[in-house]
Ligand code: IPE
């Protein structure tokens with residue numbers, strides 16, 4: 656009897672399995688430009704971007720990466736034209752409803768982070784359902800940052816901590832990094848090892864400010880809808896060349 660391979664047979668031979676990032680975060684940027692270059696409305700880029708995310712999630716799950724976090728909508732993205740914002744909210748809801756079955760089959764655990772209470776009620780219902788249904792799955796931890804802002808997350812954590820101090824449940828001198836991280840939306844999730852940003856912008860746009868302190872950053876000019884398995888492979892090869900020093904020598 657032959658032993659079952661640990662990861663998918665498609666796993667690239669030139670990657671080291673024991674040097675993969677445990678957690679990849681992605682800033683899925685460039686959907687609008689992708690569409691505009693084709694003379695299409697921006698929303699078509701968002702539509703295509705969903706397919707990219709689906710394939711990336713499947714690939715990460717197959718290759719044994721334990722967590723993927725995707726930036727879907729920032730607290731600043733409300734400043735876009737109403738039509739685009741409404742399209743995105745409807746798209747998130749539609750995709751969640753349609754993909755839940757497949758996520759169950761693929762053993763994905765989905766979680767949303769951000770100020771979820773300000774999202775449309777019907778979207779919140781789909782979010783709650785997807786998180787509840789998949790919570791006992793044991794495959795990849797898939798986190799979607801929606802109405803997420805790193806600064807807002809830290810303020811929210813500070814408020815929650817201050818309330819505990821006021822209620823006498825916590826002393827000021829007990830507040831340390833561990834306490835703060837337990838009050839972030841991402842509590843319990845490991846920090847990203849690798850941040851990938853598509854479409855060339857060299858910034859983090861208010862994404863996971865606390866959590867990203869020691870992430871390796873990879874920026875590619877490829878626009879998000881074109882970010883495929885070969886692009887992930889390139890990012891991982893680049894990551895495996897890095898020497899992560901964490902301030903040491
Ligand atoms: C990223 O693509 C998706 C979201 C922010 C929702 P963009 O919509 O920012 O695309 P560009 O940057 O305008 O090309």
Ligand code: IPE
Pocket residue numbers: 682683684685726727728729732856858860
């Ligand atoms: C970051 O992309 C937010 C998401 C991908 C959801 P943006 O397109 O909003 O970022 P900026 O405006 O270029 O910094």
Ligand code: MG
Pocket residue numbers: 684685686
């Ligand atoms: Mg953008």
